[in-house]
Amino acid sequence: MTITTLGLDADDTLWHNETIFRLTHDRFAELLSEHHDREQIEARLEAVERRNLRLYGYGVKGFTLSMIETAMELTDGEVSPAVIREILAAGREMLGHPVEPLPGVRETLDRLSGRYRLVLITKGDLMDQERKLAASGLGELFSGVEIVSEKTPDTYASAFRRHGTGAHQAAMIGNSMKSDVLPAILAGAWGVHIPYHVTWSHEVADAPADEPRFAALDSISEVPPWVEARNRG
Amino acid sequence: MTITTLGLDADDTLWHNETIFRLTHDRFAELLSEHHDREQIEARLEAVERRNLRLYGYGVKGFTLSMIETAMELTDGEVSPAVIREILAAGREMLGHPVEPLPGVRETLDRLSGRYRLVLITKGDLMDQERKLAASGLGELFSGVEIVSEKTPDTYASAFRRHGTGAHQAAMIGNSMKSDVLPAILAGAWGVHIPYHVTWSHEVADAPADEPRFAALDSISEVPPWVEARNRG
Numbered sequence: 001m002t003i004t005t006l007g008l009d010a011d012d013t014l015w016h017n018e019t020i021f022r023l024t025h026d027r028f029a030e031l032l033s034e035h036h037d038r039e040q041i042e043a044r045l046e047a048v049e050r051r052n053l054r055l056y057g058y059g060v061k062g063f064t065l066s067m068i069e070t071a072m073e074l075t076d077g078e079v080s081p082a083v084i085r086e087i088l089a090a091g092r093e094m095l096g097h098p099v100e101p102l103p104g105v106r107e108t109l110d111r112l113s114g115r116y117r118l119v120l121i122t123k124g125d126l127m128d129q130e131r132k133l134a135a136s137g138l139g140e141l142f143s144g145v146e147i148v149s150e151k152t153p154d155t156y157a158s159a160f161r162r163h164g165t166g167a168h169q170a171a172m173i174g175n176s177m178k179s180d181v182l183p184a185i186l187a188g189a190w191g192v193h194i195p196y197h198v199t200w201s202h203e204v205a206d207a208p209a210d211e212p213r214f215a216a217l218d219s220i221s222e223v224p225p226w227v228e229a230r231n232r233g
Numbered sequence: 234m235t236i237t238t239l240g241l242d243a244d245d246t247l248w249h250n251e252t253i254f255r256l257t258h259d260r261f262a263e264l265l266s267e268h269h270d271r272e273q274i275e276a277r278l279e280a281v282e283r284r285n286l287r288l289y290g291y292g293v294k295g296f297t298l299s300m301i302e303t304a305m306e307l308t309d310g311e312v313s314p315a316v317i318r319e320i321l322a323a324g325r326e327m328l329g330h331p332v333e334p335l336p337g338v339r340e341t342l343d344r345l346s347g348r349y350r351l352v353l354i355t356k357g358d359l360m361d362q363e364r365k366l367a368a369s370g371l372g373e374l375f376s377g378v379e380i381v382s383e384k385t386p387d388t389y390a391s392a393f394r395r396h397g398t399g400a401h402q403a404a405m406i407g408n409s410m411k412s413d414v415l416p417a418i419l420a421g422a423w424g425v426h427i428p429y430h431v432t433w434s435h436e437v438a439d440a441p442a443d444e445p446r447f448a449a450l451d452s453i454s455e456v457p458p459w460v461e462a463r464n465r466g
Contacts, residue, residue, distance in 0.1 A: 055328045057360030061294040068301065069321055077314045081305060084317060088302055095288045126359050127290030127382040149360040162395075 002231050003190065005164030006112060006223070007156065008142075009174025010122035010129065012196035013220070014109075015099050015136055021063070022198060024090050028067055031083050032074050045070045046201060053202070057149050059125030064091030095128055099135040104221040109141045111224050119144040119163040121172070123151060123179065151179040156187035171215075171230075173223060178205035185213050190230070194220055235464050236423065238397030239345060239456070240389065241375075242407025243355035243362065245429035246453070247342075248332050248369055254296070255431060257323045261300055264316050265307050278303045279434060286435070290382050292358030297324030328361055332368040337454040342374045344457050352377040352396045354405070356384060356412065384412040389420035404448075404463075406456060411438035418446050423463070427453055 011017030029041045036044075048070045049063065056062025067087045071079045112118060120142045122129050129147045133139050144163030148155050160170040171190035174180025181191035182205060190213045208214045217226060244250030262274045269277075281303045282296065289295025300320045304312045345351060353375045355362050362380045366372050377396030381388050393403040404423035407413025414424035415438060425448045426440065441447045450459060 055325060055360075056294060057358065061289060061298060061358075065294060065297060065321065065324065068317065072314060072318060072321075075314075077318065079314050079317065081308075081310045081312050084301065084312070085305060085310065088298065088305070091298065092288060125290065125294075126380065127288075130382055147359065149363055 001168055003116070003169055003171050003227055005117040005119060005160055005170040006227070007119045007121045007159060007170060007172040007174075007184065007189070008109075009172075009176065009180045010120055010132065011124065012175045012199075013102075013173065013180075013194060014105050014120075014138065015101055015132065018196060018198045018200055020094055020097055021200070024063075024067075024094060027090055028071075028087065031086055032071060035074050041070075041074060044074055048073070050202065058123040060091055060094045060128055061125055063094075064088065067091070095131075099132045101136055101138060102220070104219055106138065108220045108223055109138060112227075113141040116227065117143045117164050119146065119159055121146045121148065121151070121155070121159050123148055151176075151183055153183045153186040156184045156189055160187070160189060171227065173220070175199070176203040176205075177207060178203050181214065182208060185211055189213070190215065192217060192223065192226070194218070194223075234401055236349070236402055236404050236460055238350045238352060238393055238403040239460070240352045240354045240392065240403060240405040240407075240417065240422070241342075242405075242409065242413045243353055243365065244357065245408045245432075246335075246406065246413075246427060247338050247353075247371065248334055248365065251429060251431045251433055253327055253330055254433070257296075257300075257327060260323055261304075261320065264319055265304060268307055274303075274307060277307055281306070283435065291356040293324055293327045293361055294358055296327075297321065300324070328364075332365045334369055334371060335453070337452055339371065341453045341456055342371060345460075346374040349460065350376045350397050352379065352392055354379045354381065354384070354388070354392050356381055384416055386416045386419040389417045389422055393420070393422060404460065406453070408432070409436040409438075410440060411436050414447065415441060418444055422446070423448065425450060425456065425459070427451070427456075 029038045032041050049066045052062060052066050068084060071083050118141055126147050146159045156172060157167050160167040164170050167188040171192050172180050172184030173192040175194055175196040177193055181193045185191040192215045194217050262271045265274050282299045285295060285299050301317060304316050351374055359380050379392045389405060390400050393400040397403050400421040404425050405413050405417030406425040408427055408429040410426055414426045418424040423446045427450050
């Protein structure tokens with residue numbers, strides 16, 4: 001079955017994202033360092049984020065609200081206004097940070113876009129993801145863009161139906177085993193994992209090692225020869 | 234030219250939204266009432282929201298962040314933690330409030346969905362809008378759902394191309410002259426205005442009175458006879 005369509009995750013696949021969240025985590029821990037040690041702060045922030053995920057979804061705005069809520073909890077409700085101001089500023093900076101494609105991304109997508117339909121499939125805040133795609137300069141290489149609230153098998157089935165020739169003729173490429181690879185395979189597509197050097201704890205999952213439609217590549221530059229090899233059978 | 238496709242705005246067209254924002258405004262003004270009078274509080278909140286729109290877009294999470302920022306400004310950075318806690322709680326309540334279709338909505342959509350393709354086209358937070366559609370019980374009546382960051386002529390052109398037979402055979406129905414009616418007409422569709430009893434100041438615009446593809450109806454129940462009359466020519 002020929003692969004006609006490639007789905008690409010955005011954050012940490014096409015450009016840095018988790019590193020920017022990490023920097024903000026560092027800054028946040030620093031702000032509260034007189035109250036608690038780093039580990040406690042991280043653990044509480046993670047618990048608050050997890051609790052809020054159902055309500056806030058993914059993205060910078062929900063993360064900013066979760067930082068404020070965590071700061072309230074960690075100071076027993078006596079948070080200083082300076083901390084709130086710093087958190088708001090950190091959120092705004094995340095929403096405005098420059099977007100630089102990761103090494104090899106532009107060349108690889110240039111090469112792929114002539115032969116395959118490329119579809120960007122990403123979670124996060126609608127406006128923020130659109131801004132990042134525009135700022136990356138990669139927008140015109142995609143024939144479809146799907147910004148979604150969750151990445152489920154249904155998400156991939158409908159994205160590949162809408163923008164391609166169905167999931168069975170598609171491969172999804174991304175850094176998250178849990179969000180990019182596993183649900184895409186369940187939808188009938190190939191799942192291609194390309195690791196990023198840090199992974200958000202909510203996105204960690206095991207590789208489906210025995211799955212024939214799973215592939216693990218070291219970098220995005222390996223995608224073109226990989227697809228060509230698949231399509232030669 | 235036969236109308237085949239009806240686009241419907243969601244907030245304040247299918248269910249209450251602005252009234253819930255208004256209630257939160259009231260609560261917010263009350264929280265800060267010892268510092269400022271109501272008019273000053275409203276004016277400052279509106280200015281902060283407007284300034285943040287480019288960064289936060291539309292929706293409850295950005296509104297919550299803007300309330301926090303406004304509270305910081307109005308207290309000269311001496312905001313009490315209790316106020317922050319109340320604002321966070323108000324945001325969470327907005328994200329969880331029950332969704333009740335407005336009078337006539339369910340019957341009208343039931344009647345329309347057999348004859349026309351219905352497409353929901355709405356701004357706001359992705360996950361929040363999906364939740365509201367699910368909670369409304371109206372989801373299965375739509376053949377397409379588009380949650381967008383801005384409503385421009387391009388938004389309508391592409392939504393009606395994707396889910397229908399093009400903008401020239403579509404009508405967009407909503408309560409905002411600025412977001413629903415005017416850009417849809419510019420895209421070549423009909424624009425149908427159905428007023429809601431309050432309108433967010435950012436959404437106010439004049440009716441395009443001389444525009445042949447503009448219609449003003451009093452309630453959604455008038456939509457079926459209106460479309461039928463158009464399609465009879």
